[in-house]
Amino acid sequence: MSKIAHIIAIRAASLGDLGFGISHQPDDVGHIFAEGEVWIGPRPKLEVDFDFVQPIPYIVIRDGKNVLVYQRGASGGDARLHAKASIGFGGHVDGSDAVYDADGVIDLRATMQTACIRELEEELGISLLRLSDEQRAGLCNWAAVISSAASDVDKVHVGLVAVIDVQALPGIDPAKFEDVIENARWAAPQALVLGAAAGDITLETWTDLVLRHPF
Numbered sequence: 001m002s003k004i005a006h007i008i009a010i011r012a013a014s015l016g017d018l019g020f021g022i023s024h025q026p027d028d029v030g031h032i033f034a035e036g037e038v039w040i041g042p043r044p045k046l047e048v049d050f051d052f053v054q055p056i057p058y059i060v061i062r063d064g065k066n067v068l069v070y071q072r073g074a075s076g077g078d079a080r081l082h083a084k085a086s087i088g089f090g091g092h093v094d095g096s097d098a099v100y101d102a103d104g105v106i107d108l109r110a111t112m113q114t115a116c117i118r119e120l121e122e123e124l125g126i127s128l129l130r131l132s133d134e135q136r137a138g139l140c141n142w143a144a145v146i147s148s149a150a151s152d153v154d155k156v157h158v159g160l161v162a163v164i165d166v167q168a169l170p171g172i173d174p175a176k177f178e179d180v181i182e183n184a185r186w187a188a189p190q191a192l193v194l195g196a197a198a199g200d201i202t203l204e205t206w207t208d209l210v211l212r213h214p215f
Contacts, residue, residue: 018147125176
């Protein structure tokens with residue numbers, strides 16, 4: 001009998017209408033954590049159930065004015081995103097990432113922080129253990145919320161964006177990245193927007209939204 005991965009989700013009705021696009025308003029970020037009714041369920045079911053949205057840490061890595069961009073390889077978990085260019089690192093929040101408060105209630109903000117650290121270590125092949133607790137806690141500051149209904153993928157996910165300077169991440173080496181991360185390179189945001197307009201690259205929806213707003 002095969003095992004089914006369980007992930008964190010939020011009942012969509014508890015968040016109301018998030019609209020389309022990206023919001024940098026602190027109240028919108030706080031709304032996710034304050035109002036979101038957290039559930040844990042089997043990933044295959046949640047990927048096609050529009051009654052729930054899955055919170056995704058969407059981590060942008062910056063070096064000065066450039067961002068780290070890559071293509072999603074065929075070994076990635078969601079075939080609907082393969083071959084698209086992305087500046088977002090991170091993924092689904094695993095059931096094992098859940099952090100509970102003293103009353104046994106899942107603390108979504110702390111859970112997202114745990115998932116953020118795990119995803120950085122897994123996808124980039126680095127260890128953040130050498131960082132102090134304070135440094136680790138300050139890595140993933142959620143600066144924006146992404147909501148889109150442009151595709152069935154977007155409809156069941158909500159993105160929480162964090163921007164991290166590469167200097168805060170020790171030992172980054174593209175040779176150590178996960179196989180799903182292909183053709184990683186530094187690029188100026190405007191160059192990526194122009195490349196997409198010219199048809200040279202295909203951006204995933206969330207990356208397109210982030211690139212069109214200052215961060």
